[in-house]
Amino acid sequence: MNEDTLRLLLQGIKQRDVSVEEGIERLKVLPFEDLGFAKVDYHRNIRQGFSEVIYCAGKTTEQIVAIAEKLAERGGGNILGTRADSEVYQAVRERIPDAEYNALAHLIMIKRGKQEDRGNILVLSAGTSDLPVAEEAALTAEMMGNHVERVYDTGVAGIHRLLSQTDKLSQARVIVVVAGMEGALASVVGGLVDKPVIAVPTSVGYGASFGGLAALLAMLNSCASGVSVVNIDNGFGAGYQAGLINRLGEN
Template sequence: MDKKETRALLEQVAQGKLTVDEAVLRLKRQPFEDLGFAKIDHHRALRQGVAEVIYGASKTPDQIAAIAAAMLRQGQQTILITRLSPEAAAQVGTQVKLDYREMGRIGIVGALPRPDGLGRIVVASGGTSDMPVAEEAALTAEALGNETLRLYDVGVAGLERLLAHLEELMSARAVIAVAGMEGALASVIGGLVDCPVVAVPTSVGYGAAFGGVAALLSMLNSCASGVSVVNIDNGFGAGYFASMINHREA
């Protein structure tokens, strides 16, 4: 049960449509469920506004499917599974109805929610090679109820490609800038927009890129004041953080 459902429940009590005992019974669900190999935090949405997300890497398909089934039993409408390989997705899909997006390695159980954020999140990638991480960020944002616009292959090597989208960038509530190599895209965008920029360094690049460390250090040293940085290839973390920005009232 998330914050919206809890508020609706309390409103029903206030309106006399539900007794206090009936409401208490609904809220008395165990805060976590022990499956033996996993302890599912069913009250996370109530505490944080976002339900638990399944990290698919290193879990077996049976474990992933069992966790998703337990979440469905507790009434979760949309379940996000990150870092899900195509092979695991094929097996999970035989046990639960799964929408698999291979580019971002994201599995979605249930329907994507209607966007209810305050504005739009723009996801920009430096190059085509950065798209898997960018898609992880974009799909995460969409699964958390955000309108999302993708601007891919708009890196600084051809700056006119980025400048052609100034209107979309300047009207965003938050921008996710995904780039490898030297990671300059985040600083450039940060100097153009008045909203927060979430920078995602990727492991794309030649030898001296050091698997994304060069882009990470560039982004951390950005002279654009509105730039915050997540870990290398952490599209999920960027999408989650941008969603928090887009759902927070002034």
């Protein structure tokens, strides 16, 4: 239940559109609702500006559907389910018909209320193999109400492809750089711009990349100032962080 919902509820009680008993029952689950297997946080949108995100991996389909339904009913704002497969999406869509799915990013998206398009976040990927993580970042930021531009396949093996995008680099408020292999793209971008760079190492690469560890360590050891790093394949975390930074520019 978000702030607007609470205001309407209290107004309804005052005008007797909602009985006192019904109002009390709704207020009982104002902070969160205990479903036994999960405590659904309806306050998240008020505290942090975005609804609780459903991490689908490791949950049963029935659990995911139940959480999504509760958030859609009372949570307020857009709803995001990460690391979801198509079978889970179909189950959610049966109960929430306007749910959308991006198969590349494995995201379930349920749009609620006004869709904002603030600021400018740029998402770069080093290669096409990094697109699932890059799209997870881009779509997460968009669901948080941010304007997102994408420039993909700009790795350092053909650095002229990156240098041809200087206008977009200069216009962005925050940049997300997604790269596997040796992860060098984040340092290169960090040395070109005067804005925050969020580096996302991916598990893309041959044996000595160690499932993204090589890229992670390279990004953590970047000599470029202004580069921060999230965990391996954590496009969601990067998109969320970029959205928070981008929002500061609107204040």
